[in-house]
Amino acid sequence: MSQSRKNNMIVLTLGIILIIAIIISFGIGRYPIYANELVGILFSKLMPVTQFWTDKVETVLINVRLPRIALACLVGCCLSTAGAAYQGVFQNPMAAPDILGASAGAAFGAALAILNGGTSYMITISAFFFSLLTVALVYLISRKAKGKGTLGLILSGIMVSSLFSAGTSFIKLVADPNEQLPAITYWLMGSLNGAKTGEVEFVLIPMAIGLLPLVLLRWRMNILTMGDDEARTMGVNANRIRLVVIVCATLITAASVSVSGMIGWVGLVIPHLSRKLVGNNYNHLMPATMLFGAIFLLLVDDISRNLFTTEIPLGILTAFIGAPFFIYLITRTEEIY
Amino acid sequence: MSIEVSNLSFSYSHRSVLNGINFIAQENQLLSILGPNGVGKSTLFRCILGLLRGYRGQVLLNGKDIKDISIKEIAKSLAYIPQSHYPSFNYSVFDMVLMGTTIQVSAFSRPGSKQIMLVEAALERLGISHLKNRGYTQISGGERQLVLMARALVQKTKILILDEPTANLDFGNQVRVLTQMKSLAKEGYTIIQSTHNPDQTFLFSDNVLAMKDGKILSSGIPGDIFTADLIKNLYATEVNINSLYEDRVRVCIPKCAI
Structure with a gap:
């Protein structure tokens, strides 16, 4: 299949671009690190190298830049993968990772932790916990909803989301306007500022647990886009696969927003850009989306931390950079085939 | 390979849709189900499909x-061909047909070279x-119907159920689709269509x-009934x-047109 080979090449190219982007991202920043220092420090972790760089350079690279680059890649990858997965199982091209309330729940959890004077770790844990709780609530409510299953899920997702958003607004209202309110507002805008190694360790496990089944089940997701009846006549238990996909996509979304805050845009648009590149077959769409998401958020985060003296929150930048790019693409490129 | 329906009744809450349906569909046969809109043909199919x-x-x-x-076992002997539709996402014809082979590979894997063949x-x-x-989504309705038939063929079942396969098709495509169905029946398939x-x-x-009012009004060879x-x-x-x-073919003409 030439189509399939072409798609393999695209996925491979995205992989190479990601590696290059990671290397470049290590080098750029307020504190300049030169290529020889970068190579030296990275190799010194694997083999003995005589140190020719200052300790400060190594600290910046390992404790500041590495966790931040890792989080940008992981969050970008997870949000776009979750978006692609939700789009498939809900047969809805407009689905995004926040469709079942994961983001609204995380926002509430984070705001609550900030209100109670939590440390940054507590904010992350609280956001993660409330994110999962919200989606669980949405799922339980939808079980009681009459009629078509997926519609019930989406509707209860909207309801519960608005409930938690109202809760977040209330917390902002009662929060201390000098310290807490700006912290909440800043968190809600989404940022990877101050990413720590501990945060990477915290999200790595739920992300791995969530991503693996999504990658493995990617062929089955194609069948789900045909609708439940057709999927079942092709021997696929649509309800069971959908539940697994929802649980996994929710897990990676919750892990992402708990460290990054609200980055609402990536999960909707990166899957669509990937669809333009490799088509709708999840066989290639899944890996392409994962890589594309990681590249996109990494580059946007590079701009976020380098463009101006004060950092621009990611949530704002993704929209500022992404939306015009997306508008260009939907008006210029034709659908493949 | 056969489907045997005995005394089948179904109602949505209090509205009775099917009432005491009996029939047998056997191999080498093309069975057509006729009846006015809303008579319960789709409900009947949904029951047969499990x-x-x-x-x-x-x-x-x-x-x-x-x-x-189980759903999986049913899908090994029964394939369903829906009316040609527009799915939410556009797939290539090849990928669309490949989906029919899903039952042959385990949940965590993807169709391979055997399925591609x-x-x-x-x-x-x-x-x-x-x-x-x-x-x-960019090919014609008749072509889409043939694609869905191909998807059912790669499912390797011997029973095919088609929901109004010739609805919305032009004359030539109707004949092409029906000719394929007829030749499949001759090869030993059991085919049911509405x-x-x-x-x-x-x-x-x-x-x-x-069918009328959820019941079977009459059944048998078309020329007889x-x-x-x-x-x-x-x-x-x-x-x-x-x-x-010489009575090899019959036609049905509305009186108002004569």
Whole structure:
């Protein structure tokens, strides 16, 4: 299949671009690190190298830049993968990772932790916990909803989301306007500022647990886009696969927003850009989306931390950079085939 | 390979849709189900496919009660061909057909070269190989119907159930789709279709079920059961039935047109 080979090449190219982007991202920043220092420090972790760089350079690279680059890649990858997965199982091209309330729940959890004077770790844990709780609530409510299953899920997702958003607004209202309110507002805008190694360790496990089944089940997701009846006549238990996909996509979304805050845009648009590149077959769409998401958020985060003296929150930048790019693409490129 | 429906009844809350349906569909046969809109043909199909479980009576698939068979096992002997539709996402014709092979690979894996060969063969057989890299939503309705047939063929079942396969097709595509169905039946497939066209059943069907108000009004060989009275009873339309070519073919003409 030439189509399939072409798609393999695209996925491979995205992989190479990601590696290059990671290397470049290590080098750029307020504190300049030169290529020889970068190579030296990275190799010194694997083999003995005589140190020719200052300790400060190594600290910046390992404790500041590495966790931040890792989080940008992981969050970008997870949000776009979750978006692609939700789009498939809900047969809805407009689905995004926040469709079942994961983001609204995380926002509430984070705001609550900030209100109670939590440390940054507590904010992350609280956001993660409330994110999962919200989606669980949405799922339980939808079980009681009459009629078509997926519609019930989406509707209860909207309801519960608005409930938690109202809760977040209330917390902002009662929060201390000098310290807490700006912290909440800043968190809600989404940022990877101050990413720590501990945060990477915290999200790595739920992300791995969530991503693996999504990658493995990617062929089955194609069948789900045909609708439940057709999927079942092709021997696929649509309800069971959908539940697994929802649980996994929710897990990676919750892990992402708990460290990054609200980055609402990536999960909707990166899957669509990937669809333009490799088509709708999840066989290639899944890996392409994962890589594309990681590249996109990494580059946007590079701009976020380098463009101006004060950092621009990611949530704002993704929209500022992404939306015009997306508008260009939907008006210029034709659908493949 | 057979489907045996006995005393099947189904109701949505209090509205009775199917009432005491009995029939047998056997191999080498093309069975057509006719009846006015809303008579319960789709509900009947959903019961046979194992998608609706809350019915009374019995559906036997190769002698086994379909309620005792898993979705996976049903899909190994029964394939469904829906009316050609627009899915939410556009797939290439090739990928669309490849989906029919899903049952042959485990949940965590993807169709391989064996399945790809099946797809190539099915596309070849239905004469749509040239479409394989086209988008499913960008081809004509008749071509989409053939793609869905190819998807059912690669599922490697011997029973095919088609929901109004010729609805919305132009004359030539209707003939092409029906000819394929007929030749599949001759090869040993069991084929059940729903249709609104009595002439079609005279030309292509081996057996006919005429349904009205959730019941079977009449069943048998088209030439035996299709009378002007039956058509009038089914569709409240006066017709003349004429025979052509020494009664090898019959046609059904509305009286108001003569």
